[in-house]
Amino acid sequence: MYRVIVKRGLLPIMAVLLAQGAAWAQAAADATLLEMREAFRRNQSAQLSILLPRVQGHLLEPIAVYWEMKSRLETASPREVRQAMARIAGSYWEDRLRNDWLLALGKQRDWSNFEAELPHFRMNDDRQVQCYALMLDAAARRRPADEAARQVFERWQAQREAEDGCSTAAKAFLDSHHLSNEQVWQRARLAMEANRPAVAAQAVAMLSPESAALVDAISANPARYLDDKFTAFRHRTKELVTLAIIRLASVDLSAAVREMDLTRWKAQLTMEERSWLWGLIGKRMAQTTGLQDQALTAFANGQDRYMHADHLAWKARAGMRAGAWGHVRDAIAAMDEAQRQEPVWVYWRARAMQALHEPDELTAHIVASGLYRSIAGGVGFYEQLAREALGQPVTAPPAPLPPTPQEMAEAQAQPGLQRAMAAFRLGLRSEGVREWNYTINHQTLGGMGDRELLAAAALACQQEIWDRCINTSDRTRGFQDVSQRFPMPYRPQVIKRSGDIGLDPAYVYGLIRQESRFITDARSGVGASGLMQVMPATARWTARKIGLVDFKPYQIQERDTNILIGTAYLKLALDDLDGSMPLAAAAYNAGPARARAWRQGPVLAGEVWTENI
Missing domain, CATH: 1.25.40 (Serine Threonine Protein Phosphatase 5, Tetratricopeptide repeat)
Structure with missing residues (x-):
């Protein structure tokens, strides 16, 4: 016993x-x-x-x-x-x-x-791997070479760096004459526009190895290169001059305009080259406070059919800003079919038709209404504007039934989600995000269904992994759970602080959701920190303004201090901008000086202003 x-x-x-x-x-x-x-x-x-x-x-x-x-x-x-x-x-x-x-x-x-x-390879989302595969498919005659070359060109254009996969495939298709010299120069132009001279040099080297060395010199001092050039009769020289003016437009826009007005470039550059350059100059003007009103003049110096997709988008925006709906119509008409069918441009095409009454008011109304209806079923910004234009109410969709206990148990039993949550707990955020995304998108063929996504999002919400909660719920197509897509964590802190200083809590929550997705230790590439993504200098300035004594930079990483300073800065911006919530939100992100400059501009419809900032 x-x-x-x-x-x-x-x-x-x-x-x-x-x-x-x-x-x-x-x-x-x-x-x-x-x-x-x-x-x-x-x-x-x-x-x-x-x-x-x-x-x-x-x-x-x-x-x-x-x-x-x-x-x-x-x-x-x-x-x-x-x-x-x-x-x-x-x-x-x-x-x-x-x-x-x-x-x-x-x-x-x-x-x-x-x-x-x-x-x-289940993800199959790496452009370099895809380019290698397309090159091999064409070589083995498993895919038509023209089609493979088209897909390689799309991926090559999308790559930001001078990486091997798509450049190797592009060179192979260039050598077999399935890619043109003009396409390679286009790659160089876009790279120079993005201030990526190494990428531009890689492209130029495919056509003229001896000219590749000039790209660095052009990037470093485009004005000097242009001053040394009096003739540009050879195609290669024309393109190098084009690269130089592209670069000049980034460092000295006024100088680029003067360069384009020189007789030698008017005579020696082709209409295609001049149109591309005027498209870029127009884009830069449309993006520059104080120069927006000159943008349409620049765009008018070129022909729409030769402009790049991004240039056409900015021409349309400049037209909206000026109320010049003919320019909006023409820019959208010049876009390729894929760009033209994006909801944003379907919406603005309809707006332009209504404004112009073409060919007559009744016909324009009928056609515009059809365009609005074609996108009004979606949940995006322009889809909701289309619903408003049709006189339909913009309402929150009915909430789906919550996940069942069985659905939640199945989500919790997913090995990939278990690993992701363990990684988050250990501070391996990047690794956790990758595992989580792979599990919901690729673990099964076609990814998770809507109910599985709903349960996975609920699991993320329970674990307070708010960015995965939002991201996962955003992927459902048959229904929307607004409580998951727009969660309200840290309610005591946010609601009390908002009430104390006279801010709408919904306004604060919307800003936090956009800035950090509620990640308390989020850091941006430019150094903004925390839930409300406050810059160090902004934090110090705001702390002084609100009398926060003994503030130390590391404190901005603390949740409550971040909310304290972030909301204070937002309130200061709101008061400075006469209570304009859109302007204050824009100032919070872009800085008060730009917001004040926007306020000095013309009075614009909210959707036109949003499209142009």
Whole structure:
């Protein structure tokens, strides 16, 4: 009897000790994972290999396996890479490793292993991989070369950097005459417009290796290059002059206008080249406070059919601003079919028709109404404007039935979502976001259905992973859960603070949602921090204005301090702008000086102003 009592007394103690041991082991593995992350950032391959065994069995082991293999991917054998992928099969990290390996195989021109692995790439969203695949398909006659070249060109144009995949494929199609010299120069023009001279030089080198070296000189001092050029009769020289004026328009817009007025360029550049340049100059003017009214004059110097899609969009915006609806109509008419069918341009085409009464008022009304109806079923900004134009109320859709217990249990049982939540808890936000997105989009063919997305979003809301809650709920198509898409966390802090200083809490919530998606430790590329994305200088200035003594820069990372300073700055902007909520929200993001300048401009309809800022 005594022995039984002793044994029974020991059982709870043993359970506690086992639980403590498991917790310690978990904490040690967590620490090892964080150590591995730092080793991965420093590209310490040997250290990663040493640490990897210590996280065996951890829920986030797939991340560690990925880090270790990625760090030595260039030297690993195909067998080693495939073994690593098999070890983490079914996770985002398996497909991420496959993506990286396909890129490495493409650079190595190992087409045998590339083609063997490509069918297993579930995400299939990497432009470089797609370009390699299109090039191989055309070479093997699995796809018409013209069609493959068109798709490669689209992806090449979308790439921001001078990467190998699409440039290699573009060069192959250029050599086989399925891409034209003009398309390559277009790549160079867009790169120069985006201030990416390395990308422009890569494109120019495909056509004229000796001219590629000039691109850096043009980028550094376009005016000097143009001063040295008196003739541009050869096509290559015309294009280099075009690149120089593109660059000049970015650094000295007035000088670019003067350059375009020179007789030699009027005579020597083609109408296509001049139209592109005037399109760019018009775009820059339309984007520059104080010059918007001159934009249409610049656009009028060129022909719409030669302008780039982005130039046409800004010509349409400049036309709206000036009330010149003929320019809006013409710019939209010159767009390609895909751009013209975007809801924004369907809406503005209808507005232009109504304003112009073409061919007569009744016909214009009938056609415009048809255009509005074609987009009024959507939930976007212009879709809702179309509903207003049709006299239909803009109302919140009925809420869907909440997820059932079974649906919630299935979401909680998803290994990918479990890994994502574990990553968030450990501070591995980027890794958690990637795993989460992969699970809802690619874990099953076609991604999750609406009810699955609803449950996954509810799970994210429960865990206070607000950005995934919003993002996941936004993907439902058959219904909308407004409470998920527009959550209101931190209610005591936001509502009390808003009430104390006379701000509408809904206004504050809308701004926070847009600025940070409620991520408390969010940091922007320019240094803004926290829920309300406050810049350090703004935080210091606002702290002084509201009498916050002993404010230290690190405090802006604290949730309550961030809300305190962010709402104070918003209130100061609102008061400065006579209570205009749209202007104050714009000032919060773009700065008060720009908002004041916008206020000095013409009185515009709200939707026209929104389109132009």
